[in-house]
Amino acid sequence: MRYPAIDKSLFIENRSRLATLLKPHSLVILQSNDIMPTNADGSMGFRQSTDLFYLTGVDQEETILVICPNHPDEKFREVLFLRETNELIAVWEGEKLTREQGRETSGIQTVYWTHQFENIFRNIVFEAESVYLNTNEHTRNDSPVQTRDARYVIEFKERYPLHSLCRLAPLMHQLRAVKHPIEIALMQKACDITRLGFERLLKFVKPGIQEYEIEAELLHEFIRNRSKGFAYQPIIASGANACVLHYIQNSRTCNDGDVLLLDVAAEFANYGSDLTRSIPVNGRFTKRQRDVYDAVLRVFYAAKNMLVTGNLWDEYHVEVGKVMESELIGLGLITKDDIAKQDPDWPAYKKYFPHGTSHFLGLDIHDLGNKYRRFEPGNVFTCEPGIYIREEGLGIRLENNILITADGNIDLMANIPIEAEEIEYLMNR
Known part of the structure; x- marks a missing residue:
């Protein structure tokens, strides 16, 4: 991995917190993500299941986690299955984690190879009454692709039809919404790398530059600072493109007089x-651009001040509105008349x-969390108001990442320029 080893105490504590939410005599089974194909013999880059990563720290394909806290045999209470390396894999892909490395990464002492799963699993599954399986229950999920977890739900039902199945997803939404101090430090590092990329751009952007050239500058800065790259598909939208909320073509020339909307960040x-x-x-900025910018900035500060313990998602968005x-x-x-007659x-x-003003942030950009739970310490939200005037070809959005604490909030991007005067100064010095 490009990043330094993460303290395994994070994953040990995450599994311990999960265990306290399970029914007695329960079993949890989690699968890694698939490596997705492209064409011919090509494949996409691997992206680990964030739930599995949250509980193990293992960033490798063909991984399985089994948790059975009440198993009579202590060695079967937490079991990690890893893809076994061999000489062929070592030559073509590089070696995979050893069993000892798996223990050191996750804090799980019982580690087997993935091809041993069925034989070992029979020693575990019949001691469980309730079995927790994972599905994607994110409210924004709209993917037609069947995940490895989803396939395993079908497989498990066929092999063990008399077990009582439970949903793991609500428990993961509850746990992952509250960030551990180690997680917050990793997110702060991502924000700090993002700052370096943005400051680089302030010296680079000028009329005639291409949007994709800006993308390249950012990617260079992110990777040289041990990031894998963008945390999500970058939006580099000049002029009227800024009014397209998910513009990702990044192919236009940035012209004199344009405002450039950058929705870009590192992982x-x-x-x-x-x-x-x-x-x-x-x-x-022109006077009109500055007026709109300052309006968005005032909304940003007002919304940021509402991201505090005890507030509620829907109430918060009403007040921001x-x-x-x-x-x-x-x-x-x-006009006031428009408001009086509004739907x-x-x-x-x-x-x-x-669009909305905020979303949960963490291992996923639209991270797990429950909008019906009141805000609590450890939640991390985006704060991102915007104004998009299509008839003027002008779109402005401002966004930072906000950590909620017991006595207020902390802006994880407080050191990234946001005031118009500072941005103009840095671009012209």
Whole structure:
């Protein structure tokens, strides 16, 4: 791995926290992600199941985790299965984790090879009454691809039809929403690498540059700082492209007078950061651009102040919407009459701010969490208001990553320039 070894106490504690949520005499089975094909004999880069990584720290394909806290034989209470290396694999792919390395990475003492799974598993499964299997229950999930976990649900039902099955996903949503100090440190590192990339761009961007050239500069800076690269598909949107929320072509020329919207951030050790900035291509905002920028910035600060312990997702977004209404009126984009006549399910401000203000952040960019639970210490949210004026070809969004604590919040991106004056200064010095 590019990143230094993560303290295995994180994964030991994560498994311990999970065990306290299980029914008596339970069994948990988690599978690594597949390596996805492209064409011919090609494959995509491997991305580990974030739930499996959260519980083991193992960043390798063909991995299986079994947890059975009440098993009579102590060695079967936590079992890790790894892909066994051989000379052919070592030559073509590089060696995989040894059993000892698996123990050191995860803190799990019982380690077997994946091809031994069925023989070992029979010693475990019949001692369990409730079996927790994993499925993707993220509310934004819309993938037609069947995961390894999903295939195993079908397989398990066929082989062991009389066991009682339970959903692991709600427990993982509960656990992963509250970040451990080690996780927060890894996310801070991702944010710090992102800062280096953004500061590099402030010296690089000028009229005539291509959006993809900016992407290349960022990737260079991220990788040279031990990141695997972008935490998500980068959005580098100049001019009217900034009004397309998920613009990823990054193929246009950045012209004099454009505002460039950058939704770009690095990952580190599989943990993500999520930054958005909007900068003037020529180094100076016009008056209209600055007015819109400052309006978004005021909404950002107001929303950030609401990301505190005890607040509730839907209530938070309603209050942010009220602040945005006021700013849009001030910009002459909507009127009080528009608000009086608005559809409550699609308020007037949504014409210019159609997305939510925040989402959970962690191992996944839209991380696991439950919107119906009140905010609590250890939650990490994005804060990302924006105003998109399609008729003017102007889109501005600002985004930082906010850690909630018992007595307020901490901005993990506080050291990344966000004030318009500072951005203009850094672009022109």
